[in-house]
Amino acid sequence: MMGQLLENLAHGFSISFSFENLLLCMIGCLVGTLIGVLPGIGPLATIAILLPITYNVDPVGALIMLAGIYYGAQYGGSTTAILVNMPGEASSVVTTLDGHAMAKEGRAGKALGIAAIGSFIAGSFGVVVVAALATPLASVALSFNAANYFALMVLGLTLAVVLAGGSLVKASCMLVIGVTMALAGADPLTAEPRLTFGFQTLYDRFDLGIVAMGLFGIAEILRNLELKEGRPTITPVVGKLLPDRKDLRQSAGAIGRGSVLGSILGILPGNGVILASFASYALEKRIAKDPSRFGKGAIEGVAGPESANNAGAQTAFVPLLTMGLPATATMALMAGAMMLHGVLPGPQMMDMHPDMFWGVVTSMWLGNAMLVIINLPLIGIWVKLLRVPYRLLFPAIVFVCCIGIFSVGLQPADVIQVGIFGLAGYLLAKLKLEAAPLLLGLVLGSLLENNLRRGLVLSRGDIVAFLGDPLTLVLLALSVVIVITAVLPAVAQRRSEIATADE
Amino acid sequence: MDGNKDTEQPIRFRARIDVVGGILVSALAVLIWYGSLGLAVGELRYFGSGFMPRLCAAALLFGGLVLLYRGVTQPDSAAERLVLAKRGPLMVGLGILLFALTIRGYPVGPLLVPQLGLLVADPLAIIVSGLGSVEARPRELIVLALCLSGFGALVFVELLGVPLPVLPLAVERALPAGWGIDWPPRIAAIASMLAGAALAWRFGFGPWGATASEGETSR
Numbered sequence A: 001m002m003g004q005l006l007e008n009l010a011h012g013f014s015i016s017f018s019f020e021n022l023l024l025c026m027i028g029c030l031v032g033t034l035i036g037v038l039p040g041i042g043p044l045a046t047i048a049i050l051l052p053i054t055y056n057v058d059p060v061g062a063l064i065m066l067a068g069i070y071y072g073a074q075y076g077g078s079t080t081a082i083l084v085n086m087p088g089e090a091s092s093v094v095t096t097l098d099g100h101a102m103a104k105e106g107r108a109g110k111a112l113g114i115a116a117i118g119s120f121i122a123g124s125f126g127v128v129v130v131a132a133l134a135t136p137l138a139s140v141a142l143s144f145n146a147a148n149y150f151a152l153m154v155l156g157l158t159l160a161v162v163l164a165g166g167s168l169v170k171a172s173c174m175l176v177i178g179v180t181m182a183l184a185g186a187d188p189l190t191a192e193p194r195l196t197f198g199f200q201t202l203y204d205r206f207d208l209g210i211v212a213m214g215l216f217g218i219a220e221i222l223r224n225l226e227l228k229e230g231r232p233t234i235t236p237v238v239g240k241l242l243p244d245r246k247d248l249r250q251s252a253g254a255i256g257r258g259s260v261l262g263s264i265l266g267i268l269p270g271n272g273v274i275l276a277s278f279a280s281y282a283l284e285k286r287i288a289k290d291p292s293r294f295g296k297g298a299i300e301g302v303a304g305p306e307s308a309n310n311a312g313a314q315t316a317f318v319p320l321l322t323m324g325l326p327a328t329a330t331m332a333l334m335a336g337a338m339m340l341h342g343v344l345p346g347p348q349m350m351d352m353h354p355d356m357f358w359g360v361v362t363s364m365w366l367g368n369a370m371l372v373i374i375n376l377p378l379i380g381i382w383v384k385l386l387r388v389p390y391r392l393l394f395p396a397i398v399f400v401c402c403i404g405i406f407s408v409g410l411q412p413a414d415v416i417q418v419g420i421f422g423l424a425g426y427l428l429a430k431l432k433l434e435a436a437p438l439l440l441g442l443v444l445g446s447l448l449e450n451n452l453r454r455g456l457v458l459s460r461g462d463i464v465a466f467l468g469d470p471l472t473l474v475l476l477a478l479s480v481v482i483v484i485t486a487v488l489p490a491v492a493q494r495r496s497e498i499a500t501a502d503e
Numbered sequence B: 001m002d003g004n005k006d007t008e009q010p011i012r013f014r015a016r017i018d019v020v021g022g023i024l025v026s027a028l029a030v031l032i033w034y035g036s037l038g039l040a041v042g043e044l045r046y047f048g049s050g051f052m053p054r055l056c057a058a059a060l061l062f063g064g065l066v067l068l069y070r071g072v073t074q075p076d077s078a079a080e081r082l083v084l085a086k087r088g089p090l091m092v093g094l095g096i097l098l099f100a101l102t103i104r105g106y107p108v109g110p111l112l113v114p115q116l117g118l119l120v121a122d123p124l125a126i127i128v129s130g131l132g133s134v135e136a137r138p139r140e141l142i143v144l145a146l147c148l149s150g151f152g153a154l155v156f157v158e159l160l161g162v163p164l165p166v167l168p169l170a171v172e173r174a175l176p177a178g179w180g181i182d183w184p185p186r187i188a189a190i191a192s193m194l195a196g197a198a199l200a201w202r203f204g205f206g207p208w209g210a211t212a213s214e215g216e217t218s219r
Helices: A002-016 A019-037 A043-050 A052-056 A059-084 A090-104 A108-142 A146-163 A168-183 A208-224 A245-267 A272-287 A300-315 A317-323 A329-340 A348-352 A354-385 A390-409 A412-430 A436-458 A463-468 A470-487 A489-502 B017-035 B051-073 B087-103 B118-130 B138-159 B169-174 B183-203
Strands: B106-108 B111-113
Touching: A002 A019, A002 A108, A002 A354, A019 A043, A019 A059, A019 A354, A043 A052, A043 A059, A043 A208, A043 A329, A043 A390, A052 A059, A052 A329, A052 A390, A059 A090, A059 A108, A059 A300, A059 A329, A059 A354, A090 A108, A090 A272, A090 A300, A108 A245, A108 A300, A108 A317, A108 A348, A108 A354, A146 A168, A146 A436, A146 A470, A168 A436, A168 A470, A168 B017, A168 B051, A208 A329, A208 A390, A208 A412, A208 A436, A208 B087, A245 A272, A245 A300, A245 A317, A272 A300, A300 A317, A317 A329, A317 A354, A329 A436, A348 A354, A390 A412, A390 B087, A390 B118, A390 B138, A412 B087, A436 B051, A463 A470, B017 B051, B087 B106, B087 B118, B118 B138, B118 B183, B138 B183
Parallel strands: none
Antiparallel strands: B106 B111
16 A cells, blocks of 8 residues: 555656646745735635636646645745735734744744745655545545435535635525536536526536636725725734744644644645634644733734645545545635546546656645745845735736636627626625635536436436435435534634635 | 624624625525536436435525525624625725736727736736725735746746747847847846836835835834
């Protein structure tokens, strides 16, 4: 087993070490850090915007770059959290507590250093977890029949909706809307138009890239335009950039615990990465010998959460790569990117596209290494970039969106669709209707229908037989239990706490 | 600043987000059901294309009505008012629309918008959508537009090899054939960037587009 794993990793490294893939990895990491630093734009929106540009790139490289953006953003987010007390990413909220306190004491360099080092160690650990879990999980998933797979998807979606916070009713409605959108277009079996209302553009199905770009890219811009832009006070980086031995000794435990905690929580659907950083902070504070240090510059308060969120960012890929289940909106976009290039994410991926699978997994480690090496010296530049005013940034983003989506099909109608989804996304956000479940539904909708149909065909329409399969029954029952627990008041309170932290 | 939780003035029913959301979702459900009327439903052991849409429509109607009910019955303190900004969405939407219409030409009813190409469509998109911010400064936007358009033209057309129309159709047709199809767009793009740089110098912009009168970040 071990030998097999090492062989796969070696194969993966041979793929990811190619010049083109290394370059794409670096671009992804740099762009990721950049948007992690810049307020007003996050990894989800960026991936949505850059998705069309990857159409022309080879699939492995495209995925490496997009993944780099995702975990690169974690690094960037911690930089602003420490220096400016402004979390660039939701998962860096906790880092602002002790990280900025350290900066005010003149220990910003150490905070940044330990965040980077901890993230690297945790990221490496996360990659190992992904690689180790890949084969066993995939073989489990391969043994699933259609009904089981349908039940698994239902469970995954339920978890994603429940753990994402916010109103359960609203999130479920958006999920169903997303599924329906996936059904609109040419019927896969009969090719007759379904839910197209006579529009030709709808017959070609809703394009994931266009929907994502509108709902997440443009809509986010429209929301940000309502906020007053504040000038951030940037604390100058003073002191050594690297932590000394004492700091390392103090943080070692936190990094270790954070890595494990993050790896586990990252696999969960929903906001696993954010959850991981909060949980790590709470854990470190609980087991510290002197909890009163926290909030005033305890280095464990930076090392732990930063390690956790980075480990989580790696293991978030596990459900997608091994079972084909996107757990968050970002993963749904990755799934979309893969499907665009004709790769169906899931258990068969390892057999049919081992290059892509192991190439992506190994590139995650390379990306982490690059981020540590590149980012620390570039901190000065990132800090300067914080001064770019949003009033100039967002027209540039709109411009990239327009060109990007037009360059795919050369259709003005595509660009108009982006605009429409942008406005719709704005309205939805104002109505507090989350767009992320919609994206999940859009990506999984066809699969849900196919598997349900096949499952029912296999059981000859007999619901009892359909549910009689033990695995199906267990998975569906779990989903019901989770929904019920979510509706209970105590749990609802907790979920709303996580949700508000996400904003 | 966050959506008026007025204690004096209760929020009107129709302005509550849950009410509006509930109505919209329910209307969508009805629309989906209507759209799937012509589709075969089949039977459970082999359902047709109409099965899932109707299932979704039913679930959506249920959810929408629950939302509506919640919106109507919730106490005033729990309700949130729907507040929509106008300037931002309007200008950004307009900017995107103008880009779509002018990049390659588009028939709008009896009129035909001619192809104006990237170097016109991009600045339009940037300037118009940029005006969506209350802090917009037209001069900065013009500089940004010129520089980014040229840069974008070079990156997408030259570097990525996407066959985007860069120049207006009228200009393309007027160019002598001897000039070829590669160099005129390149030169135009570079000229655009240079024009932007010249204007920036003329307007007195520093490296980040901040004029001297703008407050420095405090230390």
